[in-house]
Amino acid sequence: MQTRKPTDQAQLPQALAARNDGIALDLAWVRSVQANTSSIERRVATLPGRRSVKKQYQAAWLCRAISCIDLTTLAGDDTAGRVRRLCAKARQPVRADLLGALGMEGLHVGAVCVYHDMVDTAVEALAGSGIPVAAVSTGFPAGLSPFALRLAEIEASVAMGAAEIDIVISRRHVLTGNWGALYDEMAAFRAACGPAHVKAILATGELGSLRNVARASLVCMMAGADFIKTSTGKEPVNATLPVTLVMLRAIRDYYSQTGVKVGYKPAGGISKAKDVLIYLSLIKEELGDDWLDAALFRFGASSLLGDIERQLEHHVSGAYSAGWRHAMG
Structure with missing residues (x-):
């Protein structure tokens, strides 16, 4: 089998952002992290009514969202043909006439x-x-295969040309407060990725509390995660706004202490364009404009792109089209 280097794919957006080399595990910092659930929920509850983007500004934000989508297929019945069609959609995510009207060729x-x-x-x-x-x-999505096999899987994907690796952490380390084990695991995954960027999937719906989410986020960043990601998309509860706020503030704290920018990826359950605008607003308010870029922000999504394309067609033509006209592949 022919192997490829991630750098063979020119113009990667990540080239604009420095890698996170990580720092030594600071248990005092980790244990000091708390999460006030009621305050967090009040904060995010204000977003839908307080942040409204309309007309050409909405179209611009939706185009930015498209550039930050990790277009995904993770089904048991995936075929090579389905993946090729998805890749064709990735190259041309919106009809050419609509992109021309928007000036977004x-x-x-x-x-x-x-x-x-x-x-x-x-x-x-x-x-x-x-x-x-x-x-x-x-061992996506459970992360329970033998450790040596998990490392070998990373190395094999990188050898085949994957420029980014989305790993899943062992939830038991978080649930038992074994932060040293989580740090060592994440550091080993980071080393196995070599030049490929690594996104740490926390499976936040299975971590038990927002405090655990905050602490797991921090430990994974200390161990060298380039991105922290909410979910595999296979848990009963995936990306939510409270979890997003907790993870964004962990990123902000890490940046404040180290000067290193770590990316964020919400995944699972984000399928509507109106939800995307809320997430982008929260990113802008909590982290600033630097994170409104594919180098530091991604949506993990499969059906989301179709709804965004419908909204853009409405902006250009004044009429909504049927959902079947915007298939993913």
């Missing part, structure tokens, strides 16, 4: 995310596009 998604077995197909389909391939790894 050349717009494409942030990455295509697939299982390890489909990495080679995706890399071939995206050749020359500048769109990186992300592979889910480490």
Whole structure:
């Protein structure tokens, strides 16, 4: 099997952001982290009514959202044909006439995310596009396969050309407060990724509390995660605004202490354009404009792009089209 280097995919957005090399585990810092659930819920509850973006500004924000989508297929019945069609959609996420009317020719998604077995197909389909391939790894979604196999899976995906690796942490380390074990695990995953960027999936719906989410976020960043990600998309509860706020503030604290910018990726359950605008508003308020870019922000999504395309068509034509006219592949 021919191997490829992640750097063979030119113009990666991540090249604009420095890698997170991590720091030594600081248990005093980790244990000092708290989360006031009622305050967090009140904060995010104000967003839908307080932040409204209309007309050309809404269209611009939705185009920015498209550039930050990790277009994803993680189904048991994935085929090479489905992945190729998804990659074609990644290259041309919105109809050419609509992009021309918006002045957004050349717009494409942030990455295509697939299982390890489909990495080679995706890399071939995206050749020359500048769109990186992300592979889910480490026994996704449960993360319970033998540790040596999880490391080998990362290395194999990178060898096949994956420029980004979405790993899943062992939830038991968080639930038992074994922060040293979580740090060591994440650091080993980071080392196995080599030049590929690593996104740490926390599976926040299975961590028990917002405090655990905050502490797990911090430990993964200390161990070198380039992104922290909410969910696999397979848990009963995936990305939510309270979890997002907690993780964004962990990123902000880490940046304040280290000067290193870590990215954020909400995934699972984000399927409507109106929800995207709320997430972008929260990112802008909590972290600033630097994070409104594919180098530091991604949406993990499959059906989201179709709804965004419908909203953009409405902006251009004044009429909504049927959902079936905007298939994902």
